[in-house]
Amino acid sequence: MHNFLPFAWFEGQCIPFNDAKLSIATHALHYGTAAFGGMRAIPDPNNSKSFLLFRADKHAKRLCQSAKFLMTELDEDFVLNSLETFLVKNKPTQPVYIRPFVYTSDLGIAPRLHNIETNFFIYGIELGDYLSPDGVTCRVSSWTRQQDNSLPLRGKISGAYITSSLAKTEAVKSGFDEALLLNSQGKVSEASGMNIFIVRNGDLITPGVDQDILEGITRASVIELAKSNGINVIERPVDKTELFISDEVFLTGTAAKITPIKMIETTLMSKEMPTMNLLRDKLTKITEGLVPEYENWVKRVNID
Ligand SMILES: Cc1ncc(COP(=O)(O)O)c(C=O)c1O
Known part of the structure; x- marks a missing residue:
């Protein structure tokens, strides 16, 4: 059972997740000509109206670099603003995994990256532990x-x-x-x-x-x-x-x-595992926005 967030960012706006649909002829589906990001957003332990995105700037940058390999332009500020709009619209209550996705949206048949339409969407899913934290x-x-x-x-x-x-x-x-x-x-x-x-x-x-x-x-x-x-x-x-x-x-x-x-x-x-434990404890606190020196690793989004 997947718990998707109720709204997706699709073709420039937030629409109900179930209405965000693609044609079976979509180029990226056939050739893998897409690139994605994967980010976590968690509720701010100190503020019920705020959500925390870990290293959103780095994720936006890597996604835009990935888009370059697909020979399409994607702007980092556009990605960050879309993510923020997406979170505000969804007002999640649980930790979520967010998937921004850039892809060749054309319906043409030839594998290529030139003269082709591209598009961008975001959806989110509630996600706890992906692998067991015990090992x-x-x-x-x-x-x-x-x-x-x-x-x-x-x-x-x-x-x-x-x-x-x-x-x-x-x-x-x-x-x-x-x-x-x-x-x-x-x-x-x-x-x-x-x-x-x-x-x-x-x-x-x-x-x-x-x-x-x-x-x-x-x-x-x-x-x-x-x-x-x-x-x-x-x-x-x-x-x-x-x-x-x-x-x-x-x-x-x-x-x-x-x-x-x-x-x-x-x-x-x-x-x-003393080294891993030390790093894991520190990283967890940073992702929860509890370490002032690493405040710039966390983007706070007001979802009120
Ligand atoms: C193939 C692969 N390697 C490594 C990683 C870890 O990267 P990150 O820490 O940016 O999530 C991921 C996940 O995104 C991945 O898909």
Whole structure:
């Protein structure tokens, strides 16, 4: 049962979610020529009339960059204003996941990105924990993360998610919660919709942006937070075998937040995760708008 917010932003205005419909001939549906964002908005614990959007500016920027890969223009202020109008209209009462979406809306048949109509919509869904905060089991996928020279991986391009879907289903059907994908160089890239971090001898290590990852906003936030807490952060290629001998392994993403990995293949990971716990506690407080130094990471929307 999905609890969608009652209104969608569709073709320039808020309309009832159930009236926001597309033709079966929509170009993006056939070719994956769309890009999306995924953001969380939560009620402000200190103000019942306010909703908090985590790093809305970064999400708007990444979406507009993704739109560039689709060769269409999307303006960051337009995205932010539409999000605000959307939240005010819906007046949510629960934490929500918001999905802004830019896509080729033409009904033409040829796969292309030139001379084609594009459009933009937003909808929202109530969302609690996407992965268990107590930890997940992971397998190394038999599917390889795409290469940046075949698909613009810095964008959240819809078509790319066939690989995530194959990997996630393979993991779940073989008894695991989540998939870890290696890139075409055989190095660890990321999970089906999350970035990955390991901790070794006190260093926080994560695959760099040249490892065919999505440039995750939670990832960037965790790196910044770790550095400001005196943790040594290293962005470098990560070998598969390092996963099994790491002191801590965890995933980051808007949906997953910070999720510990408790088992990889048949290897049980340590239950002691001091680095992850520290970062998770700090990040949670920041997303709740409770840390004045990080006030600029949170956009407050008055939904009254
Ligand atoms: C493939 C993939 N990697 C990583 C992430 C994590 O990115 P973020 O922290 O910006 O949500 C996501 C989720 O958006 C994703 O879909």
